[in-house]
Amino acid sequence: MHSTTEVPAIETRALRKTYRSRRGRAVGVEGLDLVVPVGGVHGFLGPNGSGKTTTIRMLLGLVRADSGSARVFGHEVPRHLPDVVGRVGAIVESPKFFPAFSARKNLDLLAVAIGAPGGRVGEVLEEVGLAARARDRYRGYSLGMKQRLAIAATLLKDPDLLIFDEPTNGLDPAGIREIRDTMRGLADRGRTVLVSSHILAEVEQVADTVSIIARGRLIASGRVDDLIGAGGRSVRVGVPDQERAAAVLAAAGHGVRRDGRHLLVDGVAEPARITRALAAHDLWVDELVPVQAGLESVFLELTAKDAAAGSRHDRRQRPEEVTA
Amino acid sequence: MADARVFYEQQLADWEEHGDEYVVQCEADEAAAQDAEPGADFGCDQMGAPQLEHFVTPTPTFVGDEQAWPAPGMTTVAQLAPLLTLFAVLVGVSFLTAEISTGALGLWLTFEPRRQRVYWSKALAATLGVLPVVVLAYVVMAGGAYGAYALNGRLGDFSPATWGELAAIGGRVAVAAALVAATGAALGALLKHAAAALGLAVGWFVVVESVVAAWAPEAQRWLVRTNLAAWTEGGTTYWVNECTTDATGTLCESVEHAVSQAQGGLLLLGLAAVLSLLAVLVFRRRDVA
Numbered sequence: 001m002h003s004t005t006e007v008p009a010i011e012t013r014a015l016r017k018t019y020r021s022r023r024g025r026a027v028g029v030e031g032l033d034l035v036v037p038v039g040g041v042h043g044f045l046g047p048n049g050s051g052k053t054t055t056i057r058m059l060l061g062l063v064r065a066d067s068g069s070a071r072v073f074g075h076e077v078p079r080h081l082p083d084v085v086g087r088v089g090a091i092v093e094s095p096k097f098f099p100a101f102s103a104r105k106n107l108d109l110l111a112v113a114i115g116a117p118g119g120r121v122g123e124v125l126e127e128v129g130l131a132a133r134a135r136d137r138y139r140g141y142s143l144g145m146k147q148r149l150a151i152a153a154t155l156l157k158d159p160d161l162l163i164f165d166e167p168t169n170g171l172d173p174a175g176i177r178e179i180r181d182t183m184r185g186l187a188d189r190g191r192t193v194l195v196s197s198h199i200l201a202e203v204e205q206v207a208d209t210v211s212i213i214a215r216g217r218l219i220a221s222g223r224v225d226d227l228i229g230a231g232g233r234s235v236r237v238g239v240p241d242q243e244r245a246a247a248v249l250a251a252a253g254h255g256v257r258r259d260g261r262h263l264l265v266d267g268v269a270e271p272a273r274i275t276r277a278l279a280a281h282d283l284w285v286d287e288l289v290p291v292q293a294g295l296e297s298v299f300l301e302l303t304a305k306d307a308a309a310g311s312r313h314d315r316r317q318r319p320e321e322v323t324a
Numbered sequence: 325m326a327d328a329r330v331f332y333e334q335q336l337a338d339w340e341e342h343g344d345e346y347v348v349q350c351e352a353d354e355a356a357a358q359d360a361e362p363g364a365d366f367g368c369d370q371m372g373a374p375q376l377e378h379f380v381t382p383t384p385t386f387v388g389d390e391q392a393w394p395a396p397g398m399t400t401v402a403q404l405a406p407l408l409t410l411f412a413v414l415v416g417v418s419f420l421t422a423e424i425s426t427g428a429l430g431l432w433l434t435f436e437p438r439r440q441r442v443y444w445s446k447a448l449a450a451t452l453g454v455l456p457v458v459v460l461a462y463v464v465m466a467g468g469a470y471g472a473y474a475l476n477g478r479l480g481d482f483s484p485a486t487w488g489e490l491a492a493i494g495g496r497v498a499v500a501a502a503l504v505a506a507t508g509a510a511l512g513a514l515l516k517h518a519a520a521a522l523g524l525a526v527g528w529f530v531v532v533e534s535v536v537a538a539w540a541p542e543a544q545r546w547l548v549r550t551n552l553a554a555w556t557e558g559g560t561t562y563w564v565n566e567c568t569t570d571a572t573g574t575l576c577e578s579v580e581h582a583v584s585q586a587q588g589g590l591l592l593l594g595l596a597a598v599l600s601l602l603a604v605l606v607f608r609r610r611d612v613a
Binding site: 063090113 | 428
């Protein structure tokens with residue numbers, strides 16, 4: 001655990017960014033308050049178009065915020081980004097390397113360009129697990145290896161903070177696992193990793209903390225375990241007459257969802273109450289299985305709530321377009 | 325040559341048959357004209373039998389009278405060398421737009437967020453990058469021309485100092501190429517797309533400057549192509565039709581105006597500087613995709 005007085009790796013306050021579009025101003029990020037603690041993997045989650053990439057680009061000085069502030073290791077960015085950029089490595093685009101050159105040659109060139117020490121190339125290749133394939137041509141690499149080489153490039157300046165924007169896009173399961181293991185290893189060696197993704201299962205397995213944004217706003221943030229716990233426990237109920245059972249449970253104050261041949265009852269403290277409520281109406285349960293909520297269900301629940309709130313808001317006032 | 329000889333022989337035969345008549349007729353016409361305009365001179369006393377060399381296109385030398393026709397080889401080299409700057413504008417535009425379109429510029433900015441530094445490094449790379457190719461192309465062009473004239477024994481008044489003159493032209497072409505590359509880089513940074521930047525550059529040369537030259541000939545002094553020629557050729561001239569009207573009517577004559585080499589160089593430098601500063605200002609503020 002980190003001290004609460006420690007300067008966060010990333011901190012934004014009321015960050016806002018809009019873009020010109022054919023239909024007026026499009027909102028990319030709206031009043032975002034984001035805190036990424038030092039150390040560990042921080043998942044930055046949100047549906048496509050929710051503002052993740054825009055936020056990352058603002059942190060890296062590629063895009064200018066309309067208002068609000070952003071700090072990286074306590075340094076205001078983009079104003080003081082040059083003071084802290086040496087501590088930040090980022091992948092915001094797909095990897096850009098010379099296809100005919102080997103991984104080592106590509107990194108050697110980059111190391112010279114950014115003034116990294118020569119021996120650093122071998123170290124970073126080792127760190128991402130590419131040392132054995134370092135002399136192979138880049139064009140022969142799998143997508144996962146290419147992405148790991150991109151991570152190696154970001155490590156050349158030995159950064160404390162690594163920012164990866166959707167690093168597993170286009171990767172097969174093996175590639176996704178490679179990247180996940182690489183990110184976990186980097187965090188275990190003391191670095192802070194911020195990874196944006198819309199693939200929840202992937203982040204759940206590797207992240208220590210997460211921030212969830214939707215429509216450019218932060219809607220939840222905290223430790224993964226806490227968020228999942230806050231989502232409550234559901235119970236999967238098997239019962240022959242689903243319609244009557246759903247009505248009975250809803251009348252008893254439970255949240256009920258259909259899940260194929262089962263009902264999912266949310267926020268159940270004592271599953272026995274379900275049995276009693278149904279038995280009172282001659283409905284007999286043939287299956288009763290507690291289900292722990294995953295990050296995905298928490299995410300879907302939160303983003304659905306936000307979408308519903310957004311549409312109510314939209315009905316009340318003229319909508320501001322959200323970027324895709 | 326065979327055609328020239330045929331024409332010559334036809335004209336000679338005609339002169340031998342009618343030459344005296346032509347002279348008499350000329351003198352009569354001259355006398356008639358002197359009634360209205362004393363001092364009229366039709367040059368009848370210059371009339372004589374045709375000479376073969378008047379029917380043969382003179383073979384130029386490598387070094388010779390710059391005003392002669394056809395121009396000497398070295399003058400042709402000096403006039404063609406500015407075309408090498410077309411390559412420079414292509415390189416300058418491509419250096420910036422390729423990095424923008426591939427996203428490499430964004431990647432660079434994650435390593436070096438000081439945008440002015442990034443811009444100037446890219447512009448400098450474009451500027452220096454064109455020099456070896458332009459110099460090599462000029463050496464091939466000038467050397468090839470020299471070789472061709474030398475093989476035919478037509479070097480003219482070639483002296484060791486001529487090498488210095490050729491080198492000076494090459495040096496000025498290299499400087500012009502560097503400035504044009506910087507201008508191209510600025511256009512690339514401003515417009516972001518190679519097609520747009522090259523379209524603007526080519527459109528400017530082909531359309532705008534041609535239209536300006538046709539409709540406002542006096543503005544040729546400030547055209548890029550005029551000043552490019554002035555810089556690389558050590559000064560150039562352009563012609564403007566100037567008319568005066570008096571009681572006897574309107575008299576028009578073509579007047580030659582000179583553009584100095586210094587003006588040419590300063591205009592190219594100023595163009596590169598202004599566009600580069602504008603590009604830096606825009607690049608500092610612009611969002612990078």
